[in-house]
Amino acid sequence: MKQHFKMAALSLAVISATNAFAQDSAEPEYKSWFGISGMYYNTDESRPLDLTEGEVYDDGLGATFEYGFRFTQSWAARVEFTKLSVDFRDGGDDSGEMTGVDALYFMPDDAWFVFGGVKRQSVGDSTTLGNIGIGKHWKVGETARLITEIATYHDFGESYNDFSVKVGLAIPFGKSTPSAPKDSDNDGVVDGKDQCPMTPAGVRVDATGCSVDNDNDGVLNSVDQCPNTPAGTKVDATGCALKDADNDGVVDSKDMCPDTPAGVKVDAKGCTVFDEETVEITLRVLFDNESAVVKMPKDPEISEFAEFMKQYPSTTAVIEGHTSAPGSEAYNMDLSKRRAANFKEVMVDMYGIEGSRLETIGYGETQLLDKGKNAEAHRVNRRISVTVKDTVKVAEEK
Incomplete structure (x- = not known):
């Protein structure tokens, strides 16, 4: 083998x-x-x-x-x-x-x-x-x-x-007697050292047989349509400066997102680079004793919660209703459900939040915040609470 x-x-x-x-x-x-x-x-x-x-x-x-x-x-x-x-x-x-x-x-x-x-x-x-x-x-x-x-x-x-x-x-x-070295393109550089063996007649070349680049922009003089480009300027194949309308560092000819906002990072295609960030808001609304009425529906905290829901339309929320300890378990369970339902109604009717994004649940007296048997404990336990959380994309800054 x-x-x-x-x-x-x-x-x-x-x-x-x-x-x-x-x-x-x-x-x-x-x-x-x-x-x-x-x-x-x-x-x-x-x-x-x-x-x-x-x-x-x-x-x-x-x-x-x-x-x-x-x-x-x-x-x-x-x-x-x-x-x-x-x-x-x-x-x-x-x-x-x-x-x-x-x-x-x-x-x-x-x-x-x-x-x-x-x-x-x-x-x-x-x-x-x-x-x-x-x-x-x-x-x-x-x-x-x-x-x-x-x-x-x-x-x-x-x-x-x-x-x-x-x-x-x-x-x-x-x-054998060595023959004279050849210069096929007659540019003055012999073929053995000529790195550009097909140089057009009359073009000035360097020691390697390639035409020179006077403005050092990477484009040879023979094809450079802008022969005096300032040092450091990005140029196209013709030796002329490339345009970057939104100043994001990506020239217009390659920019897939030509209107990038100022100050944000972009990728090689000129599009904004995003980071994922978690956003969250929690709201608690208190109720009077044995009441399911939302007393101040235009309270700034409620308005802020509604704006958050509108800003992140893909979010959903569970509205949790609670009561204080006094009263029967059955009565408290029904009261907690009515409190959650009434707050949902405020969100839908007053703030225009889609009802399908809001779920309600009543816990009665099973999740007390304060287990004391005084008036202050009963006050903080009569409530609804709701938390909304979402992961969003935020543009990276330069």
């Missing part, structure tokens, strides 16, 4: 490289090389020996000699001869040789190369192998290169997959 994985990975590397880079005609840094390398060779773990039944190959070592020729900066070919000795898993070894040819593709600036080819191996039985791999010629001086390669091999007859690692030394020769 690991051998098949290596073959698939190296195949993908070769295909990707040849698709990504078209064949060029540039002169290479050197035209030919001769190399000698040491090789570690690992065989497929299931590859048997025909010579001795029951034994299988393990791994081995070899010495490789190669000669390569570069047609262009990218493309090359080589012939290779390897003297190979492969061990048996249970002891002993077998010697032979491997010869073949490869096509090589060098990445830009000789960063690395991929290769593929055909080999004829004569170790024990002779077999034909297809191989692909990846490598690099490391520059160690003007007259030498360090060779590093890894390759995988596929036996066309038995479907075995081997792999090898190679390290050696190459001597390049036939150096």
Whole structure:
């Protein structure tokens, strides 16, 4: 399985490289090389020996000699001869040789190369192998290169997959005379350093080959319709100042809420940022002895309660009626219910609060505020009480 994985990975590397880079005609840094390398060779773990039944190959070592020729900066070919000795898993070894040819593709600036080819191996039985791999010629001086390669091999007859690692030394020769660097857009900056390779003719450029930006607004002079924008001004794609009608820091072209009130925080779309806040009001109204009449329906506290209900129209309320202790339980229960109902009637008829938002309940004498048996205790216990609470969104301030 690991051998098949290596073959698939190296195949993908070769295909990707040849698709990504078209064949060029540039002169290479050197035209030919001769190399000698040491090789570690690992065989497929299931590859048997025909010579001795029951034994299988393990791994081995070899010495490789190669000669390569570069047609262009990218493309090359080589012939290779390897003297190979492969061990048996249970002891002993077998010697032979491997010869073949490869096509090589060098990445830009000789960063690395991929290769593929055909080999004829004569170790024990002779077999034909297809191989692909990846490598690099490391520059160690003007007259030498360090060779590093890894390759995988596929036996066309038995479907075995081997792999090898190679390290050696190459001597390049036939150096090319370097050509003058190109400047495709004639802006005075050579292609190798030109970050804007399609600059229009006549445009003044900087050291990277890109047109300059005199007012430092991020828009190049060649497209800047407002070339003298003051420093720090936000600009659009044409280099002109962006408008922000409501002064919320979000330009009109991106402002989804163009009339944001002054002094509030906004999000990236220019809309107000809200916090959740809990609002609450509690009201208590006292009644005369044995009476269910709301004596002062226009009392400021009652008016404030009604305004709160109107300000938060999604709220509802439970009006609780209560009595003092004197009297029978049945009588007090009925009186407490009438007190709650009468207060609801005031809210609906006098203040215009929808009846569906108000619920009434009587508790009689079961929830006394003051359990004393004096006149003051009886006075505070004759009451209705109501509490309204809501969670609302409040704009954050800057």
